[in-house]
Amino acid sequence: MSLAVNAELVVKEFGSIRALDGLSFQIKSGEIYGLIGPNGAGKTTMLRIISTLLLPTSGIVKVFGQNVEKKAAEVRKVITYLPEEAGAYRNLSGWEYLEFMAKFNTKNPEKTKQVINEAAKISGLNERLKDRAKTYSKGMKRRLLVARALMTKPKLAILDEPASGLDVLHAYYVREIIKNYVKSHNVTVLLSSHNMLEVEYLCNRIALLNKGKIMVEGSPQSLKTKYECENLEEVFAKVVGYA
Amino acid sequence: MLRGFGAILVKELKELIRDPKILIGMIVLPLLMFPVLGLVLGYAVETAQEQAQQATLLVVNNDGGNWSQTFIDYLNNIGLKITVENNLTPQQIIDQGLLIQNNSTQFIEIPSGFSNNMSQHTSGNFEVFAMINSYGVFSGGGVFSDIGSSAITSIINSFNRIIAPNVLFTTQSTIIKGEIQEGIDPATLSGLMISQALALPITIMIMLTYSMQIAATSVAMEKEEKTLETLLTMPVDRFAILMGKLSSTIIVAGVAAITVLIGYNFMLSSVTIGIPTQTSIDLVSLGLVPSPFGYILLGISLFITLLSALALAVIMSAFAEDVRGAQSLIGYTYPIIFIPSLALIYLDFNTLPIALKAILYAIPYSHPVIASKVVVLGDYTTVILGIIYVAAFTVVIMYIASRLFATEKILTAKLRFKRKKTGN
Secondary structure (H helix, E strand, C coil), rough: CCCCEEEEEEEECCCEEEEEEEEEEECCCEEEEEEEEECCCCHHHHHHHCCCCCCCEEEEEEECCEECCHHHHHHHHHEEECCCCCCCCCCCCCCHHHHHHHHHCCCCCCHHHHHHHHHHHHCCCCHHHHHHHHHHHHHHHHHHHHHHHHHCCCCEEEECCCCCCCCHHHHHHHHHHHHHHHHHHEHHHHHHHHCCCHHHHHHEEEEEEECEEEEEEEHHHHHHHCCCCCCCCHHHHCCCCCC | CCCCHHHHHHHHHHHHHHHHHHHHHHHEEEEEEEEHHHHHHHHHHHHHHHHHHCCCEEEEECCCCCHHHHHHHHHHHHHCCEEEEECCCHHHHHHHHHHHHCCCCCCEEEEECCCHHHHHHHCCCCCCEEEEEEEECCCCCCCCCCHHHHHHHHHHHHHHHHHCCEEEEEEEEEEEEEEECCCHHHHHHHHHHHHHHHHHHHHHHHHHHHHHHHHHHHHHHHHCCCCCHHHHCCCCCCHHHHHHHHHHHHHHHHHHHHHHHHHHHHHHHHHHHHHCCCCCCCCCCCCCCCCCHHHHHHHHHHHHHHHHHHHHHHHHCCCCCHHHHHHHHCCCCCCHHHHHHHHHHHCCCCCCCCHHHHHHHHHHHHHHHHHHHHHHHHHHHHHHHHHHHHHHHHHHHHHHHHHHCCCHHHHHHHCCCCCCCCCC
16 A cells, blocks of 8 residues: 655754654555644644645655655645644635635636535535635634545645534534545545544544654554553553653 | 723733834834934935035126126135136026036026126115026925025125125026026925925835735734645645735735825826916926826836835735734834935935935835936936836845745744744
8 A cells, every 4th residue: 555644754843942853654545644642742743744834854754755845846736734723714705715725726617616515515514605704613614624625635634633622513523524534535634633532533543742752653442452541541641651 | 990900901011011023113113213313304404504505606707897706705705615607698507517517506697787786776876786696406305405595595685784785686596407497496496396305205105114014914814814824735836825915915006106196196286286376386387297207117116116015024924923913023114114215305315425325225115205306307317227226126025035935934934032932
């Protein structure tokens, strides 16, 4: 199976602070892979490097064989990125926002319409898409943005805390979208989260990050078995020596 | 007493005072800017006075009698640097380039019959007066540019007091673009041109600062609303993002530039109409409004300067985290916009020392103001050179802006005043 992401010894420094300290991992095509860890572990920094927003200080990251540093434009054609605190343009309607984003991927008006219809279906926002984004609740906005990230059927969707801060129902909706969409469209997903239940429910494999390093990697089930824990929270506490 | 008012006031003050951008923008900059403006203003008056005192006064003696010699001796005795020419018409003075040769901007003519009239008056025939014809070159200078002609009037008055009251009168004429405009006092014309000298620089200042705020806000808003990161990961050329943002502001700025010119043209026409007919001065017939080509050059100068200001605003906004931060940062550019404009209102650009001229030329935002002054006098070379300079400056700024958008700096760049901060 081909590799969607191949990260080798990735280091990222911000001045004197080392945010990533020699991270290496691979994501297979079609997988849902999770980076999990506490705040400040380096999850977002890693996602931003894979998304071509930041450059690694050292190390190599390839997305479907393309170097994110040297072939950033090519990488951007096959990925979508959903930042943790992303917003939508306040004065555009949901529909206009999706149209604006869709036009970066296709110039064909017919195709653009198909893509937006797909997004409308994913978001489930129906008539509310005609309203301006500033009138949306946090949950509605997140659904719109998740739909934007998936509507073009990207080869790799990078989702930073996709359900963070959402109420139970909106979080459930977003997780269902991700799980079902990947199955039906063969999209690879890399997500970050500090919600262990979410990760356990969604991911095929996970990497536990702490202070810029991968502590352990494997499927949620294999890690629970290995560390003799009931859930991933306990695994994480054991791995970092908290329990 | 409003409940909680004190606590909110203290908290707000703490937040404002602890933000170094606000502290610098609202307190430090005005403290620096106004003394600088004061110096410029003082310098303007001093320069104009020195110019008037030190300039060589060209005296054309078309009389050749005793009284004309007495008058010339008087001018010498009060310490004026004078050069005397004999038997030349005023137009010949201009055509032979004698003003330029003597580095002078004004001359007086002692007309034929001067000594005869003086003799008659001093012999008791008080109905006869002697005339001195004064000519000043209109240079489109600053507010104090009429000091030279005022100095001549006061010299004539003091000569009157010595000889006899009111024996000598002056006629004032202005030389505009090498043509003598008889009976037009440079001081009156200068007063008339003040409206022009003030209006355009002030409008340019407002337009530049306002459109820079718009441009800076458009990038800062993307940061504040957290939409920039998403946009930067889309399959779109980063330069296209920059150009898209700039172009929308340029369209608004272009409309603004045209509006300014229309308003400016209307203002000049209004000034012409508003002149009392007895003074026979109107700016259009004196050729003191820009030609169509002049308007085009002025428009290009305005537009290109706006473009460079907008690109600079975009760069600066990259260093801000939100809209308030971007607006505070833009405030730092105000001195380099305000000082040249205000200085050029008061100063005659032609009389400035080379060093000061170089500083004003180096600031791109001076050029539309300089253009507005010189274009009236038909000096298109200065305007075109200014446009080329600002265009080159704009290319450099655009290059820096495009580099900023092409790298992670657009997300990570921050203006740091204290300790460094890093995010995950």
